Amino acid sequence: MLLKMDYIEFSCPEFAASQRFFEQAFGWQSVDYGPDYQELQQAGIGAGMARAAQAAPLLVLKSDDLEAALLQVTQAGGRITKDIFAFPGGRRFEFVEPSGTAMAVWSER
Known part of the structure; x- marks a missing residue:
């Protein structure tokens, strides 16, 4: 099964400041999905930002079969x-690869 890079998610302790930065620096608009998550609208790979205690990117892959990808x-x-x-x-689901890089796999199904 081939998984492709589909999305990157930024964990943002300073949520409002990060939102302003992405908008002012890159022109990225955002769509709210509740108080703790926004999708970033921009050209290229999908992106979002989640309120979190520590800043860290999360590379998100996409799969048609989430259970098979987990295995x-x-x-x-x-x-x-x-x-x-x-x-x-x-x-x-979310995981770390052997060197510690945080990643996730998602599916629409």
Whole structure:
């Protein structure tokens, strides 16, 4: 199964300041999905920002079969940090690869 890079999510402790920065520096507009999440509208790869205690990017991959992707990630040595959960628009899980890079896989199904 081939997974492709689909989205990057920024964790932003200073949520309002980050929103202003992305808008002023890059012209990215945002769409609110509640008080703690915004999708960033811009050309290229999809992006969003989530309110969080620490700043860290999250690389998000897309799959048509989330359960198979979870199995593939764990068999390759990924450590699951959040089991499959639903969110507006789909479901996803989060993991770290062996060197510690935080990643996620999502599916619309």
